[in-house]
Amino acid sequence: MSLSGGLKLTDLNDFITPSQACIKPINVPKTDSTTEIKIDDTGDYYEINAYGEETKLETATITLNDCLACSGCITSAESMLVSLQSHKELYNVIGDNRIAIETGQLQRLRTIVVSISPQSRASMAAKFNLSIQQVYDRLNWFFKERLGINYVVDTSFSRDFSLIESAKEFVQRYIEYYKNNNKQGVLPMISSSCPGWICYAEKTHDFILPYIDTTKSPQQVMGSIIKYYIGGKLGLLPNQIYHVAVMPCYDKKLEASRPCFTNETYKTRDVDCVITTGEIEKMFEEQSLDIQTIPELPSDGFLTKYGISNETNKPILLGTLGSSSGGYLHFIMKYAAYHLFNIVVTDENIINATGPIRFKQGRNNDYREVHLINPENENEVLLCFVYAYGFRNIQNLVRKVKAVNNPRLKKPLPFHYVEVMACPSGCINGGGQLKSDNGSNYVSKEWIEQAENAYQSISLVNGFQDPTDNSAINELYKEWLESPESAKAREMLHTEYKAIQKSEVNALMVSW
Template identity: 60%
Template sequence: MGFSGAVVLTDLNDFITPSQACIKPVEIKKTATEGTQIRVDDTGGYYEVRQDGGETKLETASISLNDCLACSGCITSAESVLITMQSQKELYEILTANKLAIAQGRPNDVRTIVVSVAPQSRASIAAKYNLTPLQVHMRLLWFFKQFLGVHYVFDTAFSRDFSLLESAKEFVRRYRQHRATGGVLPMLASACPGWICYAEKTHDYILPFIDTTKSPQQVMGSLVKDYLGSKIGLTPDKVYHVSVMPCYDKKLEASRQDFYNEIYSTRDVDCVITTGEVEKMFGEQGLGIGHVPEAEVESLFTKAVASHDTGIPMLAGTEGSSSGGYLSYIFRYAARVLYGINLTLEDVELGRNGVQVRAGRNIDFKEYTLTLPNDPTPVLKFAAAYGFRNIQNLVRKLKPTSSLRRRPTATSDYHFVEVMACPSGCINGGGQLKPDDDLASASRDWVARTEEAYRWVANKAGVQFPEANSAIGVLYQEWLGGEETEKARVMLHTGYRAVEKTNVSGLAVKW
């Protein structure tokens, strides 16, 4: 499977493939009467044999994705089992259920289906099929809405504007607190679920450093279930939200208990399908991505601007890396708010106007610093650390030198780090498409080609900064009641917790 290295390369103690059953012991309270026995037949079925000779076949235990996430024994090595619970099959079942409800005259049982598409997924499809991301988006619009019957298709780059703004504001707060009282820095990016899973399960001392802002996927989940649902008069359980993402780790993120609505028994993101699974959907329907119609771009919850030539809506670009541009945006935001320095994108990318850019020992690590005139000491020091090798180096520098310390400290002198589990970042996620030649699947040339497709949007339509997205400002007021409200905190932020390991010896289990 295509999980990130940070998820897979944790402290494993077992491995479960889809053809195996979970063997982790589960405590079961005894309720049977004394004298009952268990019989196993030739097919592996279990029967409870009572004293009177009667038998009752025992049901096979069913382990849900939520159960697995609550278990610290094998989740990091059993993702290949968990992902089967979120796939295009689930979306097909909801679509079929909707059609049946309509045919039987049960309109109240029809669920509104929303699909939100990540820009990295669009870029991957564009690179493989020699299309532009705009063409891909319009073809996905036609496929999901007009062909399959989905109600809405949104753009996750839209919800990322919320994530960028909230992350930038949180960084400034932390930076000022750090200068005043020694607050917790560096702030570490939180958009990569593989990185979060790794931190919670192996290095709990890292958790206070991680940005509390939700990822674009989960911000879109809040927006869809809470705001859109209320606007169209539906409760969250009547809206089915599907997210198209570049990596399998996003399935784990969507399944976190933090993003589950206890009142309506529903998740903010009900199902995550990868870029590869979308390609399979076209094949299952007998269609080719390169030969389907295109639907006009819709502006609702889509990062779009009007074309200068035609006035027709088209996708707008985002600055920075193809992993979301967190480093670039937060760096420029902090320079402006903290030091009154207005940096351009070229200043950050090319190292101008007090900005220095330094490559690391490998291509997945890069350092950015900002110095003030006549002062060589950096006032801002950021880094991009992609891949497990660089993550390991990072966590070593954050490890406390004493377990008696009450406040998290770090030997790292960085103020912010954009952390991504996959080498080359999200554009190279495990759920992305691969070239037809399997030998070239890990090629830097292929990653560069996908990266080029991703940047096509910004080059074609220009970059739209989050604060220039007027729809975001409206939603802050209309949906959240302001930028610093309690509802804004709940809808746009989350928390992290250490997952304790439970060491269970198979020799101690009583059968």
């Protein structure tokens, strides 16, 4: 793995120390004047010279290789796992299957399943001016007909499990905290589907781990379904299935590599390989294919959130309302309002802040509070939910939770639920998403908005489905998990987070 030309570290350690700032060195022109740096309310940096003149500074960019090189956020062992997860590994498994067939060693065959995230579909739709349905059907053709993949599935399906389980967990925590009057429930509950946020919390703020939702992300729920439910249906052991997830984020590679998502008996992971949206684009280039001209293969509806088209009578994708990071706040607010206060909140209420819902905008576009108001007393906020995207807002969140946790400060509970994402604008702006064709790696607000619009278009064009109305999910609860409250449901759909202890590094051993 290549390193940045401006970066060289020896004695790499698994954590940043004060002597190893997370920064990519840049050339700064020398001047004779004394200057100072100012940061405005939007987070932009300005250089102020001796005459009071301000010059906006360019943001230093850090590539994935640079981040892995500093070894601050990702351990050296984790960086090795990430390097092993690429589309080349998928090619290797396809090649092994081909050899197994040619040599008659069918026992060596592995069933390959590819699960595609809705954010990746949206990124491709935005770049290539296609509909979400066209992207999915063309990827279905590419994987099945071109590469010989056995199954292509949709992580929107497994996301319904994540949404339902997260909502149930929030309601239970709220009841334990307030209605049982014993403060045993841990609030606020903070979402857990962003692995970048989880990695940060485990390594730097272990006090916040009890607040994090224990529900697995859609990626990992799909891994459980494929390896342990579908595998059983097909008569296959977990290590006889190779599961590839197409995701918008490099951190999803780290998530798939977590020890708790590994089956030691069969020496396999629930998600064997994660490839980003950008890697899919590269695969098309390597295959000399253009997604705008390849054929379409309609989905068979297998593990896909779908309805039936009135025009073609074939399966079509259905959307989920809410943010392009999964719609957690949207669904949990509706669910909690009804199950805790018997208040019916509609989708339109949450989207447009009508009825019992009110918005309170933060200092930037990546922070917003969503309030459930008591219909009988408009001055009473029953629930305060928050969107907090990007590390600037995450740091503010951590400080507020720490204040609640400190008995000396006696701070009141500021909010009840937080949808956290490490990336500004959330998953639709993940580091593995496609870039525009303007030749720049800079992601503009216009480009993010284009991908966001593509993501939301599936609900507008094909329609949407509330997770609790997904009959396939309800059937799996009964057939696979025995019941929604079973021990098996807990094992397959939930996980836990643990603090990772730091080890000190001798700063004198660090060389630049």
